[in-house]
Amino acid sequence: MHADSLAALAAAIARDLDILGLPPRHWPAEVRAPDGAAALDVLVVGAGMCGIAAAAALMLKGVRNIAVLDAAAPGREGPWMTTARMATLRSPKHLPGIALGIPSLTFRAWFTARAGAAAWEALYKIGNADWQDYLSWLQHVLALPVRHGVTVQAVVPAGTLFQVATGEGVLHARHVVLATGREGAGGRLVPDLVDPALWPDRAAHAGEAIDFARLAGRRVAVLGANAAAFDNAAVALEAGAAAVDMYCRRAVLPQVNKSRGATNPGYFEGWSALPPAERWKLLVWLHDERSPPPHESVHRVLKHPGFRLHFSSAIAAARPSGGGVALDLPGGPARADFLIVATGFEVDLGRRPELAALVPHAALWRDAHPAPAGLERAELGRYPFLGPGFELTEKQPGACPALARVHVFNHAAHASMGPIASDIPGVSAAAGLLSTAIVRALFLADRDALQARLEAFAEPELESTPFFAPQVLPGRG
Ligand SMILES: Cc1cc2nc3c(=O)[nH]c(=O)nc-3n(C[C@H](O)[C@H](O)[C@H](O)COP(=O)(O)OP(=O)(O)OC[C@H]3O[C@@H](n4cnc5c(N)ncnc54)[C@H](O)[C@@H]3O)c2cc1C
Structure with a gap:
């Protein structure tokens, strides 16, 4: 029965996507790596909640030449089946999960298909194993290109690409999304x-x-x-x-968990629009309040x-x-x-060996916007100062422009973007902002190739009419 209802849900997802015309055809230009192979448009490091959301949002915007790598085995991504020792998730069950605006992708749709409507009504909070199963199911049902058991060891700028060393060899990518979780933002704090x-x-x-x-x-x-x-x-x-x-x-x-009171689209999408001084004040206040x-x-x-x-x-x-x-x-x-x-964990990208070639050039909050007297917090000053697409910014302009193509999609984004790339409530909103930013960057980088493609576009609108003039169509003149 569960297999049948999950198959029915998969069919509902396919139908929803079809109705929405998703995903669009892949559109970015092809960029070749030094070895002649096509470079990835985006490498997503980490296949936990944020990595899945990022990959899904990119696919739904027609950026389909991507890969998602995770060091963990399937079903063991993130903390849920290892170090998360609570009896259930802390979040309320009604959160949509990684829905990206599509009802059939919600946790509720998945849980109801698997366990039935009565079980959903009876559910108090989401069990850790159920949450992990839901995340694994998303990888499959959306056919995300995830490879498990592969560790990213070094991300090094190489012209318009990154040369990425992994446990399975080198690959090349135009953008890198670091969906590497709490530990990937620094490490355990002792x-x-x-x-x-x-x-x-x-x-x-x-x-x-x-x-x-x-x-x-x-x-x-x-x-x-x-x-x-x-x-x-x-x-x-x-x-x-x-x-x-x-x-x-x-x-x-x-x-009081003040962050829970800030789970609305205003904070999710508006935080990064606040002037830096106001963002800092808000961050410090939330930090000092504690949960x-x-x-x-x-x-x-x-x-x-x-x-x-x-x-x-x-x-x-x-x-x-x-x-x-x-x-x-x-x-x-x-x-x-x-x-x-x-x-807990600390944010300190300098602790991440895979980022050693990038971090010396990256601006931190303490570099970009030193805190005013009375609001200094050393641990917050180490957060990277990110641009509106979660991208690293340069400490010295011109020293490492490639940073604009490295997107920090983990807890380290909190100071710049708000609490959206770390906790469940904001993850869909975060993936929307991230994917829009990457689409814009790829479009700008590819505009000449896209213009050439547009000029060659020759779908004859008037072929069935008496005014068809094939001699003026591109390529046929
Ligand atoms: C114990 C605990 C309980 C939590 N409970 C809740 C809760 O109830 N509600 C809530 O909203 N939030 C909760 N959170 C916060 C947040 O939702 C989780 O931390 C969540 O896992 C964040 O998802 P993520 O994708 O950013 O990171 P993760 O789920 O940690 O995924 C990151 C992935 O990146 C991979 N990775 C890292 N570095 C590399 C590398 N170099 N190469 C390849 N792969 C790499 C890791 O293997 C991992 O699978 C909790 C956090 C913790 C730690």
Whole structure:
């Protein structure tokens, strides 16, 4: 029954696209790579949520000579089946997903086809595995050109192209979209106060693989009180940890997720239109407000008597001691057997080896628009300063014009473009902005070839009429 209804949904998608006349025929000019092969118009690095959205939006605009590469195996892209340890997505189920304005592409359409309308009504929030299955299904149903198990190792400008080194050899592309996720924007953030000597036996970052079975009967400390901190604490307790002590700098948890209040088309499409000084002010305000953990994650840990949350308890140092971890706290020393560092990810493109040839030339916010007094935030100053198509901009004009063809389509785009290339609510809007920008850039670059093609265009409109004059048609004069 599921196979039948999913086949019916695939047919509905084909019909919707047909009615809309999508996708248009491929139209950009052909550009040859040094080896004589056709260069890709766009290489999308990453086949997670944002990579799929980018590729789909480009195909629907007739940019069909593209490739999508992901280092992960099929079904293992992004965090959903690995380090996302919440019971369900944090987002509400009604979000359309990667619909790009087409109802049959929504999560709801897919879920209903697979599980039925009653299951959709009964669904509270989207399960991680369902979300991953939906993303994988999109790759198939839209026939996106995804190759798995291929890591992009270096993106190097080469004239009007990029030479891209991958685990499977070199390829050439005109534009590169970096849909590389939270880690691709920099990496896991581990504060200096945590001694690296704790790895791997006595500490892990919440974004790493963790063998929770090993924590049964042990005392676990958690640094931080964000969503991931609660989710990791919950999994440790469910795996039988004897105690989980969570250490939080603040005296109370943040109460309101302000970003959720900004999920409307105004913020999605308007953020980048704000003058830089206003964008910075808004970014700093949202950053300082912080987000609370979802209430579901809090209830999940509260089921366990071994859970304790320590407010106003900034850890000053965490280091190996005996067989465990010694913690310096405002109230005195404490001990644990294992430490989970739940301090999120940092944006720092300089940490990405694949971008080494580009990043030295790229303007960051701190270069392009140094923060006014009182609004300095070092961690935000490292975000790249992007143009309106998510493209990198130059620190020194003329030093690396190729940056205009590198589109940062991950969390690092937040400061410049708003929270759209990182979280589920804005992903379709982001893909729309990105694909429009790439279409415009390709059109400008190809205008001579397109003009020649237009001049050769010879569809005889009047052939069936008495006024047909073939001698004036292009190529027949
Ligand atoms: C634990 C967790 C829970 C989240 N929950 C929610 C939620 O409930 N709601 C919400 O709106 N947002 C949530 N988010 C935020 C956001 O939606 C996710 O981070 C989402 O995965 C972003 O999609 P993405 O495509 O940008 O990145 P990802 O899904 O991380 O995909 C990036 C892909 O790029 C690939 N890649 C990276 N570098 C390379 C390379 N050099 N070569 C080849 N491939 C590469 C990776 O293998 C990966 O598959 C969550 C984030 C995390 C970390």
